[in-house]
Amino acid sequence: MTTIDASRPIDLASRPDNYLTHTRGFLSWALTLDHKRIGVMYMAAVLVSFFVGGVFALLVRTELLTPGQTIPGVTADVYNQFFTLHGAIMVFLVIIPSIPAALGNFVLPIMLGAKDVAFPRLNLGSFYLWLAGAAFTLVSLAMGGFDTGWTFYTPYSTTTTTGGVIPVLFGVFILGFSSIFTGMNFVVTVHKLRPPGMTWFRMPLFLWAIYATAIIQVLATPVLAITLMLVVIERTINIGIFDPSMGGDPVLFQHFFWFYSHPAVYIMILPAMGIISELISVHAHRHIFGYKFIALSSIAIAIFSFLVWGHHMFTSGQSPLMNTLFSLISFSVAIPSAVKVFNWLTTLYKGNISLTTPMWYALSFMVLFTIGGLTGIHLATLNTDVHLHDTYFVVAHFHYVMMGSALIGMIGGLHHWWPKMTGKMYSEKLGTAACIIIFIGFNVTFFTQFYLGAKGMPRRYYDYLPEYQTYHVISTIGSYIMASGFFLTAYCLLSSLYSGRKAAANPWGGGSLEWQCTSPPPHDNFAVQPSVGDCYDFRALRWDETTQGYVNDPALAAEAARNPLH
């Protein structure tokens, strides 16, 4: 960071050309090989899906305002489709691609000082596979939808009479390939395209997280693909694999499914942890504390993620020995997660904290992830899990991790890189207000559900006993608060496109390479390959009033060079 002044692409910064204006017309986007444009298209697609999945969530919450039917026309069958669609859309179309494919695509090559990912055509192919997967989901809706739950448990999924099960299984199958290709692309990119000087332990932590995620995507997703195909085969040509009436074993499906879907939880949360490492360090303008522990804990989580799937099945009838082993290994995930939280916390200590919108999201993440992680203890513990399994306690726990952490991390990252992606600054007042509204709404919605679940309210219930109603009403009100926060966020970001002031190259004071090219970056990212220092050393940065951004101060840089950090 302190040594890159000579290679700074100054002439590019003064050129009006950037990746958004480099070429024009629909085809220039549809056929683009530019990782930045693909990232932006992914982001748009993911956010549209997030809106749709969110509408289903609000329908589910509204229906649960009263026991029995609340919304006219929403019968048990319709409700079952609502929560199934909410889950399937949020998991497969939103959270899994959100950070790696959308933000990762945009940021990863620039952070590496590279021109693009290793395989740009494969990258575009991944996006079209995503679109095809989403299209199959729409086809499924047209053919009668599906009511299997996002988990597709057999033999229900092989016997249900809703017409859209096979198309959606194909859709998820195709989305799986999109995910595998993105993962492969990123693994190769990180291995082969790092610039001179960027050793593994000099990579920004976001790249470690994306790298660990990519490995899980490549190794775990094929198992899901095969499993879903087996379900399709069982439904269409009645070969008994999972259905006991044809000689199959329904618990086998659960093993196969969770062998992917537990690692998938880390596909969702690991990249968000990577974003938080960046956000905390950049907005506290303070060298990340314990870099190696954070980096290696990502790898540790990736490895553990493959060994804990059985904790979804403590009450499924698997043997007590297996339950014991899976419980023990599940606890081990707590260690790298705790290390990350404590290291982020210590990064704030003696920092130079700017309470920017991304920082508010990072702080929200830390609070919500701590709650989500700690309540995992109740569920990894065998005897308490028997009581809590398949209740709202589980629903609350995984929403704290998947939404409160993974999605909040994503939205935080979006605010962090928005000036880089669009070249515009949004209103920080609005952005921060929206973040706080979402944080409050989220806790009202989901903390209540811990209570509901501990009191025995089962999940996936259309109708419930009147004694649970008060808490359902509170939870639903929370979801409305949260929704209004998201609408405010959408307004804040979209209005910045029209009326936002121009973003400086480095509006937050970041040290990694993407803050050295202009906002938005030029088509080629860098004119010459930049050389790399310590991306978490912020000492050379100085706030510049005229550009409303941070600039490298040669005097500070020289002083920093005389006193290396260690």
Add this chain to the structure above:
Amino acid sequence: MIAPLHTLVAALAADTTPQGTAWLPPAASNIAQSVDPMFYAINWICYIFFFGILAALVYFVVKYRVRKGQAFRSDGPLHHLPLETSWAVVPLLIVIVIFYIGFRDFLNISTPPKNAYVVQVTAQKWAWNFKYPNGATSDDLYVPAGRPVQLTMRASDVLHCCYIPDFRVKKDLVPGRYSYLWFQADDVSGQNPHNLFCTEYCGTGHSTMNRKVHVLAQEDFDAWLVEQSQWLDKIPEEELFFRAGPKIYARCQQCHSLDGTKGIGPSWKGLWSRVHGGEGSNEKFGDGSTYASLIGPGKKYATPEDYLRNSILNPGSELVGGYGNAMPSFKGQLNDKAIDAVIGMMQHLDDFDPKTGKYLKEAPAAPKVSMK
């Protein structure tokens, strides 16, 4: 390390009451006695970590906040091996202790005692059937107090899950396998009856698969058991359709309406006329046949009663057009007398309330019987 946690767990054990605690429903079984203290012990560990982290977070943010343009300080530590190792190792020790206690109690939960009283449980879309050693069956679960009870469970269609929150027990019912669940409930006076839920998603009626668990003192239980095994036998043949019919229909009504509303299965309204060659007897089946072509002397079903009986015992053999193969077989659950009662009710359908299935005519006074 283990000792203080044990003390904490023991201290919290005093907290559990039959009325329920801040977080948990009433503790009404031996298993709840061990689960609840564990739950609260973990809660306390969570509170300590959460509020510790939150306090540090708020303090650092307030203390180290800077305004734009302020010079950066850079005196914070970059890494600290002993500190980082300690916050890997301390949580590790804590979770190992938690694991051990949870594991020990779980072995107890998953091993039914040899002398347990066994109730056979069958779950199907969307009903529970509890069968007792003397052959009695019920829709609600009745158990004797003061002795271990084992549920030997199976599912006849898809996955279901038996969950009794007040007892803190839960186990999946898997088609093609048997699974066990056991508990001992001692209190007959407390919060009785207890809820029993299905917690494995099973489709349309998933949330209506909730029943009650009644804990009875041993002598009351024995009396109930005798009564329950004989109630159908005590009803004279001619009174079956209105005294037993509506009770049995309670299990059919989720799918079969009486007022013509299309449900998961065909309505019983007009059924008697359809199977007797009257109005609607030309309605098509999935395979193209009709009521008229199936029922009658020399045809597949010699009498309408044969057809109705077969539809209850082998529901998949003929499917009325427009309906899926959704009905489970009631073989072994409804005996001949119960089937007679159902068929009798179909015959006299006009005498029943089309919404509730209640018998509308004046029934002759009869000794009180209960099915539930």
